[in-house]
Amino acid sequence: MIMNDTPGGGDERAFDGEAAHGELVSLARRLVEIPSHDDETAAGDAIERWLRGETGAVVERDGAGNVLARRTPPGVPADDIRNDERPTFALVGHHDVVPPAQSQVAAGTVESADSYAVDRRDGRLYGRGTADMKGAVAACLLAFRDADLGGDGAGAGGEAPDLAFASFVGEETGGEGARAAIDDGFVPDYALVAEGSTNYSKAGVTDVAVAHKGRRASRLLARGTAAHASEPDRGENAIYRASDAVDVVRELPFPQAEVLGERLQATLAVTEIDGGSAWNVIPERCEITVDERTVPGKRADLERATELPGVDLEIDQDLPPMACSDDAFAEQILEAARTAQTGTPEHVTKPHATDAGWLAAAGTACVVCGPAEPGEAHTDTESVSIDVLERCYRIYRGAAERVSRESGET
Missing domain, CATH: 3.30.70.360 (Alpha-Beta Plaits)
Structure with a gap:
């Protein structure tokens, strides 16, 4: 398990050893290898199995194929995914991808791929979906599992939120999965959408996008x-x-x-x-x-x-575009990003649409924070930096712990 000696704060976090480093890479590779440009079922199956095997969360596969999970703070019984009686902070991604190039198919053809090719070299993972966005989904899964929701309580008389995870289908084709989940009642109070795929961050830094077109x-x-x-x-x-x-x-x-x-x-x-x-x-x-x-x-x-x-x-x-509706929440995520890296992240904007637009329109306070670098998503050279994925894990875990600890102050 990926651990951290100072949950929710302290000096810059580091992965604890090669085993933890390898777990993120291994999980990202496994997800990327599963074809999901035409049918997301197998990728959703893998995410659901991992959640059921690695966490004690309530896990659901909805009718659209989305994978949803929910953790509660210590002493709070786990219940329905859509419990709107309690505040919720969600880590959000998607497991569908655009069609691969033939060079990105390990077995079969683009039309009937048995598996995608994944190559690791020069500190990067190459393959369809590495940047957009199965690498970030892997980082979200590990952060969802590892985040310490105990903290110091909600503070200021507030209620510590539940932690949710969502991996949607159909993001690349108009957000069908996100819309279906929202229509079915999945509307968290806060969400960090882990979309990178375009270079909205400065070199060597992972910024926090508070709005996108x-x-x-x-x-x-x-x-x-x-x-x-x-x-x-x-x-x-x-x-x-x-x-x-x-x-x-x-x-x-x-x-x-x-x-x-x-x-x-x-x-x-x-x-x-x-x-x-x-x-x-x-x-x-x-x-x-x-x-x-x-x-x-x-x-x-x-x-x-x-x-x-x-x-x-x-x-x-x-x-729809997205604008973060909660200044204090946006600042919490920025503080988590500062703690997770030596660079100086900032609030920025993103030029492309994500599922955060659908969530924001439904009433969720959203930010977008992912492996935003020149990874050439949607191309036959698509790739993601392993170091950046590790940084994203630290941000996501730190964000969950910070929101849990400080929720009463927002």
Whole structure:
């Protein structure tokens, strides 16, 4: 078991020996090896077995395939995963991945992979899901098991929270698992979402993201009237209408938001255009795709384009942004991050959406903190630093112990 002589504080934590170091690497490798781009069942099975074998927690596999677990402080009986009578702090990840490259498949093909390839070299693990995000899931599992929830009591008359763990399915395809769990009543009071996968931290430091952007994927559909191209005035050119819509999008201002002193700026870009049927036909249809990175509480006014004749707006996806709703909680996690490393972490923002957006929208105070480094997630060279995973373990364990000890003061 990974131990620490000073739960919840003190000098920088260190892994206690090679056995502990090896346990994290071994667990991460085992999870990464299990294919989960098309069917997350086997990966969920492995996480569920580990939790049942290594912890005394209440463990559940819900109907969507999410794996949920809950620990209670000493002397408090374990009960239902969704007990909303008690405060809860959750460590959150996901075990689905994007499809691997053939070079990342150890046995079988991408379509029917028996296992993924995992390679360890130069202090890193290489393979699909190492950075996004089975390495961090392994660190969460160990921290969930090892965290000392006894502490000094809740302090100031408060109630020490339960510690929950959640590994969702479907994060890469729109957050289906997180939404299903929330709809089924899993809404912790506080959550640390262990997503790294993009380089939102400074070199050599693991920062704490207190906000991230969302993503709204939209289509502007321009309709016209077909005619022979030799008589263009007899029709209405849908491409021209779409071009006018592009001009509207180009001129829209980018919304901004500020969270705990950190500023986020939205972005908006036309990324695809599709229209026309033949070189000699005035097109009756043209479609443009718009990628919008949203900020908390604001959206670009895409509806302005629909004031043009023949232009309609359709929203295909709207992944919510996240803003931490509890300053004191954000500071607690930052203190845990400071204790866990020699560098100086800060509150930062993350440019990409995570399941924290769904949780925050449901009322959970969230931060995001994971192996944020240039690990090239979603590529055939995806990797994660073992040292950074160890640092994340220390942060997650320290966060659980700090929140347990100080909950009455928040």
